Amino acid sequence: MSAGLTHGATSTVSAAGDRRGTVVVTTVASDSHTWNLVFLQLLIEELGYQVINLGPCVPDQVLVDACRETAPDLVVISSVNGHGHQDGLRVIDALRACGELTSTPVVIGGKLGVAGQQSDAAIGELISAGFDAVFDDASTTTGEFSRFVGALPAATRAPERTEVVA
Numbered sequence: 001m002s003a004g005l006t007h008g009a010t011s012t013v014s015a016a017g018d019r020r021g022t023v024v025v026t027t028v029a030s031d032s033h034t035w036n037l038v039f040l041q042l043l044i045e046e047l048g049y050q051v052i053n054l055g056p057c058v059p060d061q062v063l064v065d066a067c068r069e070t071a072p073d074l075v076v077i078s079s080v081n082g083h084g085h086q087d088g089l090r091v092i093d094a095l096r097a098c099g100e101l102t103s104t105p106v107v108i109g110g111k112l113g114v115a116g117q118q119s120d121a122a123i124g125e126l127i128s129a130g131f132d133a134v135f136d137d138a139s140t141t142t143g144e145f146s147r148f149v150g151a152l153p154a155a156t157r158a159p160e161r162t163e164v165v166a
């Protein structure tokens with residue numbers, strides 16, 4: 001088993017999740033907050049996806065390995081400890097440096113700095129570095145995130161499990 005799936009990852013599969021695809025939910029290496037990840041897992045599962053939740057304090061390489069192994073339809077990075085902006089810049093570099101992950105949708109959100117709302121320049125820096133969207137707590141809503149997820153293209157891969165009803 002890869003490092004990615006031995007780092008306390010939890011995953012639940014619903015019938016709806018089989019239909020829409022897989023989302024990796026993670027935080028960054030410095031961040032030990034956990035309930036934000038639980039919240040996101042529940043929300044994204046309600047939107048119809050299977051979620052692989054890598055848990056808190058995820059080293060960059062563990063995240064990269066987990067994404068290479070599972071080829072998710074979306075990677076959601078959450079950070080609330082105030083280091084999210086700087087950690088996010090490092091993490092997106094590592095993800096985009098990996099050939100298989102150059103076009104995987106990757107978003108970041110939460111409380112990304114220690115001074116409240118992220119400036120337009122700070123958000124622009126994250127987008128320029130390779131994030132597809134930034135959901136800063138102070139300037140975006142859960143509804144906007146849900147609409148972003150809802151607008152993702154349907155998964156192109158075959159479902160990993162088929163339930164047969166007799």
Ligand code: B12
Pocket residue numbers: 030031032033034035036039040076077078079080081082083107108109110111112113114115116135137141142145
């Ligand atoms: C519980 C807690 C802890 C616990 C965490 C335990 C655990 N296992 O999770 C402990 C005690 C370990 C802790 C430690 C620290 N904490 Co703390 N912690 C909190 C606290 C009180 C609650 C967090 C929580 O669980 N909320 C419930 C979840 C469901 O909500 P949430 O985290 O706010 O996430 C929401 C949004 O941010 C958003 N969201 C988050 N990510 C994403 C991503 C996307 C894509 C989207 C769309 C939305 C989204 O959705 C969630 C639901 O609305 C908050 C203060 C607060 N009242 O929020 C501080 C808080 C997060 N902690 C803070 C700090 C500073 C720390 C420490 C640095 C303190 C220290 N000096 O040691 C350390 C950091 C440790 C580390 N290495 O990360 C600050 C962060 C400040 C900032 N960002 O500007 C906060 C805000 C307290 C404060 N007001 O100063 N903490």
